[in-house]
Amino acid sequence: MAASKIAIYGAIGANVAIAVTKFVVAGITGSSAMLSEGIHSAVDTFNGVLLLVGIRLSQRPATAEHPFGHGKELYFWSLIVAVLIFGLGGGVSFYEGIQHIRHPEPMRDATWNYVVLGLAALFEGTSFFIALREFRREARGRPFWQALDQSKDPTTYTVLAEDSAALAGLGVAALGIWASHRFDMPALDGAASVVIGLLLAGVAVLLISQARGLLIGEGIRPETARAIRSLAMQQPSVQDVGRVLSMYIGANEVLAIVDVNFKDGTATGEAADAIAAIEQQVRARFPMIRRLFIEASEAPVDAAATA
Structure with a gap:
């Protein structure tokens, strides 16, 4: 569990810095994709805090009302995190993208967007490799996909999924901003925001499915x-x-x-x-x-x- 906390702390630190920077630059440039990325990073930051809450509550000792302990607290909070990713991350990004497509606004300055996306990729990549290193340590030599499929620690695979979606979202945002600026079509920036929203919703559905199985009593293989x-x-x-x-x-x-x-x-x-x-x-x-x-x-x- 200590290894999971390291990955979460790394993700929170990266997301706080990235979210603030993205929101500032989104306000300067008017980029819908950048605003969606800012929302994504803010949601990821809050999700990291919720996972820490889940870890703390799950470690409480057994009581007369809970004779087998509180281990499933972690599954409950991971479900809440997945729902937030779907609703706040995916839903708001999708809505913002649709609004930008319906009412496109010319991008004022694309340079700052590229700078922020580059820094965000650096921070997100660092967070991802920290989580990956801790996950590989827990896997104890098992193949990556097998270890991921067999993992019942939601803190580990949730951070990996969030960071993977964040890196993919950065790529989509960069492509949307470039296409919008290159072809003078502001609606493409909104389209990138829609794609980011769908990406986050897809990741959230996978996390919800995993949390559901564990909450309703998933057994050993x-x-x-x-x-x-x-x-x-x-x-x-x-x-x-x-x-x-x-x-x-x-x-x-x-x-x-x-x-x-x-x-x-x-x-x-x-x-x-x-x-x-x-x-x-x-x-x-x-x-x-x-x-x-x-x-x-x-x-x-x-x-x-x-x-």
């Missing part, structure tokens, strides 16, 4: 469940293993319930030893499974009672 069943079946006293019920209750915390069917005549002590061995092996192989419950579907025979 099927191959992980199969590996757990295989570990349980290695115990001589185990006859069969039922479904592995699981749910992410935090960025790196999983609740798992394994239904184990012991062979007829298995003594209580032998079953207890098998359960302890299964727990040890599963926890060692999958550290994110912090809460593991193994249920015996067949009551083992009490050896003392049958002696």
Whole structure:
């Protein structure tokens, strides 16, 4: 989680400086695309603060009302961030672009736009590589796309998605400003703003989908469940293993319930030893499974009672 905070702090610092500069230059030049970029950076700054709030709240200890802790707070706040990206980032940029297309205004000075876009690309690129470095550190050698798909830490992939969208948006804004100035068609600047809005909305939809899955109880991957069943079946006293019920209750915390069917005549002590061995092996192989419950579907025979 500390690595996630580093990425967020880097993103907030970059976005504050960029947002102020973009708004000032948008006012000077009258660029719609630059105004949209300023809105984008301001929303990203606020989103970073919300992610920090989510991290802090998710680390609260378990209570009687929340016996499994508050890990899902992070998923809730990441959903709020995604909604803000869609509504404020994408929606306002799209609206501003449409308004500029309907009522185009000649750009007064394009030079400052290029200067700001260049500086913004430098800052956003720095923020992106900080987030990427921390993500690669957490991935522990796994291929990038596989690690991204398997990541359940919304702070990491949200910052990566925001910075990626920001870099792409800067490219679109630069193209729109250049085309508007080159062909003396102010409406092209508004069109660039519309594209930026659609880009942000698309990123937001992906983040909303991921947050939704985690909030409603997404479990471990099927191959992980199969590996757990295989570990349980290695115990001589185990006859069969039922479904592995699981749910992410935090960025790196999983609740798992394994239904184990012991062979007829298995003594209580032998079953207890098998359960302890299964727990040890599963926890060692999958550290994110912090809460593991193994249920015996067949009551083992009490050896003392049958002696």
